[in-house]
Amino acid sequence: MAELRRPENMQRITTPELAEAFIDEQIAALREQIGDRKVLLALSGGVDSSVVAALLIKAVGQQLTCVHVNHGLLRKGEPEQVIEVFRNQMNANLIYVDAVDRFLDKLAGVSDPETKRKIIGNEFIEVFAEEARKLDGISLLAQGTIWPDILESEAGIKAHHNAGGLPADLNFELVEPVRILFKDEVRVVGKELGLPDGMVFRQPFPGPGLGVRCVGAITRDRLEAVRESDAILREEFAKNGLEGKVWQYFTIVPDFRTTGIHDGQRSYDWPVVIRAVNTRDAMSATVEDVPFTLLQHITDRITHEVKGVNRVLFDLTPKPTGTIEWE
Numbered sequence: 204m205a206e207l208r209r210p211e212n213m214q215r216i217t218t219p220e221l222a223e224a225f226i227d228e229q230i231a232a233l234r235e236q237i238g239d240r241k242v243l244l245a246l247s248g249g250v251d252s253s254v255v256a257a258l259l260i261k262a263v264g265q266q267l268t269c270v271h272v273n274h275g276l277l278r279k280g281e282p283e284q285v286i287e288v289f290r291n292q293m294n295a296n297l298i299y300v301d302a303v304d305r306f307l308d309k310l311a312g313v314s315d316p317e318t319k320r321k322i323i324g325n326e327f328i329e330v331f332a333e334e335a336r337k338l339d340g341i342s343l344l345a346q347g348t349i350w351p352d353i354l355e356s357e358a359g360i361k362a363h364h365n366a367g368g369l370p371a372d373l374n375f376e377l378v379e380p381v382r383i384l385f386k387d388e389v390r391v392v393g394k395e396l397g398l399p400d401g402m403v404f405r406q407p408f409p410g411p412g413l414g415v416r417c418v419g420a421i422t423r424d425r426l427e428a429v430r431e432s433d434a435i436l437r438e439e440f441a442k443n444g445l446e447g448k449v450w451q452y453f454t455i456v457p458d459f460r461t462t463g464i465h466d467g468q469r470s471y472d473w474p475v476v477i478r479a480v481n482t483r484d485a486m487s488a489t490v491e492d493v494p495f496t497l498l499q500h501i502t503d504r505i506t507h508e509v510k511g512v513n514r515v516l517f518d519l520t521p522k523p524t525g526t527i528e529w530e
């Protein structure tokens with residue numbers, strides 16, 4: 204199974220019928236591979252891991268244990284959505300780990316972006332490994348590896364991020380049910396599996412999450428400003444037909460303050476930066492031409508609803524020279 208390759212002549216999955224056929228095939232294959240054994244899955248709530256979870260729930264139900272680690276850097280409402288969809292609606296065996304303090308304590312005072320990434324990645328593996336060791340009799344690890352991951356790691360572009368890094372005592376056999384799919388196919392399959400659109404068609408979100416948008420050393424109050432302003436931006440983009448049209452859009456809160464006025468009083472608060480870009484492959488990107496009146500409305504909401512913010516800026520920089528994320 205681990206060596207499975209995408210057949211050269213495989214038809215692109217673009218319709219519900221093709222998705223249904225893939226789902227039926229995978230369920231049979233999963234049942235055969237898994238038998239009566241137990242499977243573990245790190246469920247972030249992203250497209251790939253969510254589709255893997257939904258497939259496994261269909262195939263083996265309670266033999267699957269999902270672990271959702273909340274590292275405190277998720278977007279507003281995300282942990283709640285994972286619990287609602289998988290535990291409440293799909294009746295999955297879901298372990299929710301509130302690791303917010305652990306991550307934020309480790310990150311306190313750390314301003315270098317790559318060090319922040321490393322801390323978040325390492326801590327994630329540690330938390331997940333701890334949960335895995337608490338569980339008895341699990342021999343399989345499911346992963347949301349997709350076909351581009353395999354191609355990119357073969358081409359030496361990026362290390363295949365999955366499985367890498369788990370401690371040696373956790374010696375799992377891998378289960379990779381979406382391994383031969385491209386991202387767009389994973390979405391079609393996810394929709395057919397009944398996952399909500401907000402989960403299946405969501406914009407890319409980096410592993411280190413809001414951590415790389417809370418520029419410099421992360422503080423809890425500034426992190427909340429990132430989370431709240433991001434939620435307002437997403438809500439307004441959805442209301443105004445930009446969701447699904449713009450490739451990636453989010454807010455950044457830099458670690459400096461500027462003067463302003465709040466309720467007739469001098470304020471000394473953070474700016475929020477809005478970034479909205481379009482791209483095909485994230486190697487280069489152009490800036491979305493967001494209507495000015497909408498930007499004014501979003502500015503009004505952010506400056507009045509988000510604590511500690513008195514100014515909103517729009518990032519006009521294409522990639523290159525700017526990367527999409529600020530860190």
Ligand code: XMP
Binds near residue numbers: 522
């Ligand atoms: P940049 O900032 O390099 O981003 O122009 C390109 C795309 O990659 C995402 N990104 C990341 N994804 N871990 C991830 O999983 C990361 O550390 C990371 N950094 C950037 C970014 O959101 C954009 O879609």
